[in-house]
Amino acid sequence: MAFDKKTGETIWVSAPGGRPYDTTYAAPIIANVNGTRLLIQGTSDGFVHAIKPQTGEPVWKYEISKRGINTGVVVHGTTAILTHSEENLDSSEMGMMVAVDATAKGEIKKEQVKWRTLGWQGGSLLR
Secondary structure: OEEOOOOOOEEEOOOOOOOOOOOOOOOOEEEEEOOEEEEEEEOOOOEEEEEOOOOOOEEEEEEOOOOOOOOOEEEEOOEEEEEEEEEOOOOOOEEEEEEEEOOOOEEOOHHHOOEEEEOEEOOEEOO
């Protein structure tokens, strides 16, 4: 939801995510990617979503976890670094750090990932 800071009036409502798995507390970030402002945040449906903060329009999303996301995102240039500490989608291993193209549109698929490291939890590699 976005609100007018002077009046409190609702400007837009956006629900880009699916059914929530968990309560999550991932901090959102605002990043300028090739001239497009994006609000990027991990959510309770196991996805990281990027939306336009002015309108709430979904831009891209990447399913990263079987559970909700409680970690933040870092953007460097046109690359978004996403993390989580939950069970991975394709293994029972916990945690992952992954780099995706932040200029993407729609749902980012596994084949579009720049790199990933499994076993990442809270800043330490478990391998």
